[in-house]
Amino acid sequence: MKILQTNKAYYPKVGGIETTITTLSEGLANNYGEDVNVLTCSEVKRTRTIEGVINGVKVKYLPTYNFLSSLPISPGYFKAITKYSGDILHIHEPFPLADLSLLLFPELQKKFSRIVVSWHSDIIRQKWVLSFYKKYIFRFLKMVDKIIVSNPNMIKNSDFLPSFEDKIEVIPIGVNLNWVDPFQDSGVLSDEIQISNKGTMALCVGRLVYYKGLEYLIDALNLVPDASLIIIGSGPLKNKLSDRINKLNLASRIKILPEVDEKTLHSYYKACDLFILPSVEKSETYGIVQIEAMACGKPLICTDLGTGTTFINQHEVTGLVVPPRNTKLLAEAIDKLAKNFELRKQLGSRGRERALKEFTAEKMVAETYKVYQNLLKE
Helix, strand or coil: CCCEEEECCCCCCCCCCHHHHHHHHHHHHHHCCEEEEEEEEECEECCCCCEEECCCCCEEEEEEEECCCEEECCCCCHHHHHCCCCEEEEEEEEEEHHHHHHHEEEECCCEEEEEEECCCCCCCCCCHHHHHHHHHHHHHHHCCCCCECCCHHHHHHCHHHHHHHHHECCCCCCCCCCCCCCCCCCCHHHHHHHHHCCEEEEEEEEECCHHHHHHHHHHCCCCCCCCEEECCCCCCCCHHHHHHHHCCCCCCCCEEEEECCHHHHHHHHHHHHEEECCCCCCCCCCCHHHHHHHHCCCCCEEEEECCHHHCCEEECCCCCECCCCCHHHHHHEEEEHHCCCCCCCCHHHHHHHHHHHEEEEHHHHHHHHHHHHHHHCC
């Protein structure tokens, strides 16, 4: 089976969509022996094409001359994609360059036996794009054979998907959880992390950007004196958030750390008492970090955005769910878990079971591969 995966970015860029595509592509190539190509754009400004094989996947990074609202300006994409052919073209949305390629060059449909779309999100922040682009999205989705979404919430809360329910397949995004061993000791580093943090330790992992709601989390910690918080991530709001922490005299209880390597991150997951995802916008479409924390047996607190966050974290089953931008209720949820070890243990145990059953990389790759096979039989 010849498969082309395409998106605006790919490994080594860090991000939920990029990680998912990397996991899927490598799984298809290495677990099933399929011929997998990835066509993507450089994540930084670059004027030359770079090609290589990464973990069994043939990857082509096209030049990116600039960015427009996080979208790469890569005019060579249109010509590049027409040079591919095969059994499956798998487009990861939102990615206007791929949409327009299919609309401008309808012969692409003849070059691939079937076209699959993974709909990771509607366009959320760049609303100005929709003023002229919306009608093209509908035309594009009419041309594809199958639409994959990560959770049912995405269908009912999308501006586009309800019109195409007959084409939709729900396949939860899965992550590599091979590093999780429930019988293994948490390790020296995890022990050191616990000793250096006072009270119940909460963890949050993610970029320091507008939609993560970190200012509400900091304010909530101010109302829970017996809890500490570690935020792991970097981004444009670093200085603003640090100023907020210092202004509230919380520097002894809240630390912001830059990204850490995978092994160290796993130690933080194992060391924390609870994990929090306080996002405030639908740009938080899924929240893979919740799955990693669940796999370590940690209870979750997340916000109800009508996205995949509450598909992963089920209220009073694997954690607690609160409304976004509500400091008071977020603080109450943190306090409730901080004061109740047995509740944390129960929620964490059910979360671990759910993560290892529903959200593994192997399951995601297998179900996607089955979609491909069924389409090619039609």
